[in-house]
Amino acid sequence: MRINNTTPKSDGFYMPSELAEHRCTYVLWPERGDNWRNNAENAQEVFKKVIQTIAKYEPVVVGVNPGQYPHVLEMNMPNVQVVEISNNDSWIRDCGATFVVNGRGNMRAVDWSFNAWGGLVNGLYFPWDQDDLVAAKMCAIEAVNRYRLSDFILEGGSIHSDGEGTILTTEECLLDEGRNANMTKEEIEAKLLEYLGAEKVLWIPKGIYMDEDTNGHVDNICQFVAPGKVVLAWEDNQDDPQYERSKAALDYLESQTDAKGRKIEVVKIHVPNPITITKEESEGVDIVEGTFPRREGDRLPASYVNYYNCNGAVILPVFDDEHDQAAIDTLQELFPDKVIEPIYAREILLGGGNIHCITQQVPRP
């Protein structure tokens, strides 16, 4: 059911850290040929690998459009439930529900409005009506009540929570004119605090270079590894446009304290070398009026920070790049009790995001 007239904060709910224990992970099945090359055949292989890898550690719920449903059902993957959830594309981190808990065994969810990363201003496609219903459908399946914000646009990939009162986001995304152009930064911050049950928002200036799809989502550049401690996508080469973005984030983070007054410890993870779209990759994408094009030579917003935390493992995108091993090693040091599961994820990157963007955790309240 939809909850009216109260907020998560007023009801004692907050967004737990992604590192808190999960009941399951949701994924949406990709199929649109104007975003995923070769009618999504290549992407589906990698999504399947992500699903099966997570399913080794926790249940996975895969939402599928009606047309592809029988095909995905027939895969009969262990620890995977295949449900019908119509969608315009498969970025459940962004269109899905944000679950909140109250620390007393109860769970609810926030159902933000979704407008395909910018609506008619600079969104990626039209329409996005089915995406905007994904959160309600997740809530129905999980049987949790939801706070619906019909007047506030937000994607889950634009926020991280440490579960102890601090939210990470980027100015580049949340202040972009395609979302809540009628609101001030202070008003947007107030919404975040109220609906995520938090006390402080840390505003990193910008996301990853060329993350134009999402207008610089935080989940591609920075992620909590513990309260007061983050990983940051880094670039050593000062001539690369990524450098100034990473440096600005570092300077900002080192100047801040979190909601509990802790200084922020920053662990760098170097980004892969520049990855660009090949001619073959570009030509595999159907050209459709109004959909964001995937042009040969365009640089992709590749980053290891777009990994996903599930129970007992880190699902890490890798790129057959010289920096892969350092990312694996750094995360293994940060999470000595977790299995690091690298997955070659260029095909997800070609669609505009990575493993964190295609997953959404449901906490175990």
Place this chain on the structure above:
Amino acid sequence: MRINNTTPKSDGFYMPSELAEHRCTYVLWPERGDNWRNNAENAQEVFKKVIQTIAKYEPVVVGVNPGQYPHVLEMNMPNVQVVEISNNDSWIRDCGATFVVNGRGNMRAVDWSFNAWGGLVNGLYFPWDQDDLVAAKMCAIEAVNRYRLSDFILEGGSIHSDGEGTILTTEECLLDEGRNANMTKEEIEAKLLEYLGAEKVLWIPKGIYMDEDTNGHVDNICQFVAPGKVVLAWEDNQDDPQYERSKAALDYLESQTDAKGRKIEVVKIHVPNPITITKEESEGVDIVEGTFPRREGDRLPASYVNYYNCNGAVILPVFDDEHDQAAIDTLQELFPDKVIEPIYAREILLGGGNIHCITQQVPRP
């Protein structure tokens, strides 16, 4: 997940009585204008009343096609979850999953093949592909594994279980040439026993007069009220074609014992006076090639026995008929601790069934 190579019986599972405690009830939302008059507007009102009435007693999950989803979601009904389940029509008793339990807290489900009550022989519409996926989708939402029978056609409305080893069905339906024409009665009985975890099948000869849609489903003529005890749709008037059907059922039941060796006690519930389709009702149904017509003057298979047992209540179809009160009184005597909830259900009857046909219980294992 789909379970291969075993059966409910071999795994220690059986179908509990509908009277055992439920976790919830599933309903599908009606919309097809070639079965429900006035583009299902009238039927939707009654379905909504059924949903809201059951939701007073236990959670209800409503499965909706993508197009009507936002509309039903917006109703924001208490204790009701609105999920996406594409369907060809809204008879979840027949196309939905049959849940089985093992008495040790575990639940699974049987996912029979569905062919719209007779397939290309005498089915009601084509295609039925979405109906046949409903059971799998219910299982995914409930996170239970399922036994899929790709080689055996059955509708849930053609069986009742007492939960103690005895199954009620009708020869008229299960031996009809539109379902499992390649199987003998003995082979069909063996399937029922194996997949419902039962010991004995009671074969009532025929269902309600003019129940041509379903070929005489048992759930319109007879239902367990306890192990060894049933209600039977009855007709006193020996000139009415219903009489010989009810009399044949009575004679058969009184000649039988159940799986535990009990004689069957029969309680009669008189059917309403003959109800026929009016000109206005017939004209409200869209004419579509290949869909079963609803003709003015056709007699409808009206019966009180098509009631639904939920936790704490009996949801009873009534018809503004002189026999309504006797049905209410009889059921109140049979279930002194339950609330009898009569709902004027002519609009569901016009579509070919009644309240039992549009509901499907999920046990609390």
